Amino acid sequence: xxxxxxxxxxxDRLGREPRPTVLDVRWxxxxxxxxxxxERGHLPGAVFVDLDTELAAPPGPxxxxxxxxxxxxxxxxxxxxxxxxxxVVVYDADNGSAxxxxxxxxxxxxHREVAVLDGGYAAWLDAGLPTEAAVxxxxxxxxxxxxxxxxxxxxxxxxxxxxxGSLLDARAPERYRGEVEPVDPRPGHVPGAVNxxxxxxxxxRGRWRSPADLAARFADLGxxxxxxxxxxxxxxxTASSVVLALEHAGVTSADRPAPxxxxxxxxxxxxxxxxxxxxxxxx
Numbered sequence: 001x002x003x004x005x006x007x008x009x010x011x012d013r014l015g016r017e018p019r020p021t022v023l024d025v026r027w028x029x030x031x032x033x034x035x036x037x038x039e040r041g042h043l044p045g046a047v048f049v050d051l052d053t054e055l056a057a058p059p060g061p062x063x064x065x066x067x068x069x070x071x072x073x074x075x076x077x078x079x080x081x082x083x084x085x086x087x088v089v090v091y092d093a094d095n096g097s098a099x100x101x102x103x104x105x106x107x108x109x110x111h112r113e114v115a116v117l118d119g120g121y122a123a124w125l126d127a128g129l130p131t132e133a134a135v136x137x138x139x140x141x142x143x144x145x146x147x148x149x150x151x152x153x154x155x156x157x158x159x160x161x162x163x164x165g166s167l168l169d170a171r172a173p174e175r176y177r178g179e180v181e182p183v184d185p186r187p188g189h190v191p192g193a194v195n196x197x198x199x200x201x202x203x204x205r206g207r208w209r210s211p212a213d214l215a216a217r218f219a220d221l222g223x224x225x226x227x228x229x230x231x232x233x234x235x236x237x238t239a240s241s242v243v244l245a246l247e248h249a250g251v252t253s254a255d256r257p258a259p260x261x262x263x264x265x266x267x268x269x270x271x272x273x274x275x276x277x278x279x280x281x282x283x
Contacts, residue, residue: 002248003244047138082106086141087114095198096201100116118207159192161230166194170231184234211250231246234264236261
């Protein structure tokens with residue numbers, strides 16, 4: 001399964017077996033809660049999964065959105081009807097930055113047949129496809145979470161990659177430069193990291209750019225196929241979309257995905273002993 005699926009392709013797959021499990025993970029850093037949007041309308045049969053409380057452990061020393069406990073994640077995904085051998089499609093409001101977190105976690109948990117809906121709920125509405133407000137009660141899934149199928153960086157490995165390869169910072173440029181920091185302890189970025197804003201993965205409608213366009217973008221940032229590359233952001237959410245974009249572009253592959261610094265800046269900045277670079281340069 002490719003990492004992205006178009007609206008019409010998903011509609012077609014919903015009409016035949018194996019019918020994919022659909023997860024709604026609409027989320028915004030500063031709110032409001034995505035469940036409110038879900039209850040107003042969602043894709044047919046979609047189950048809401050809360051990114052803050054179900055796709056992350058409680059905030060703490062490991063960051064604002066630490067990786068969830070495997071047993072807790074397994075319970076969440078089984079409740080949502082996720083089966084080991086049934087495809088899963090995840091979507092958010094539009095640009096895929098939140099849905100990519102669910103995509104990454106499912107892949108980390110060992111599920112291989114996962115895709116993000118290109119353009120999210122906005123694209124589904126634009127295509128005139130059906131929605132519903134009823135909350136489904138899916139049969140419990142049988143997924144067994146086997147963590148470790150996607151590579152993860154700790155702070156030391158992230159610092160090393162920033163010097164010896166390409167560590168991509170998915171945050172907005174003003175946060176990378178340290179001009180603003182709305183949520184984390186300190187402004188700035190990991191020294192040596194390159195700014196690669198997640199918002200530039202998509203066009204003005206929230207549709208993902210073509211593999212060729214993304215490959216050219218990553219090349220402009222100094223990323224080369226076969227060379228070490230990884231990603232981080234504020235707390236490990238939008239950086240997941242960098243991992244997806246690298247795979248979609250063909251820079252990495254499903255068998256050789258880019259590692260994610262899961263704690264990201266929220267983890268790095270919490271330790272005053274770790275240096276912080278500011279400004280446009282890598283530092």
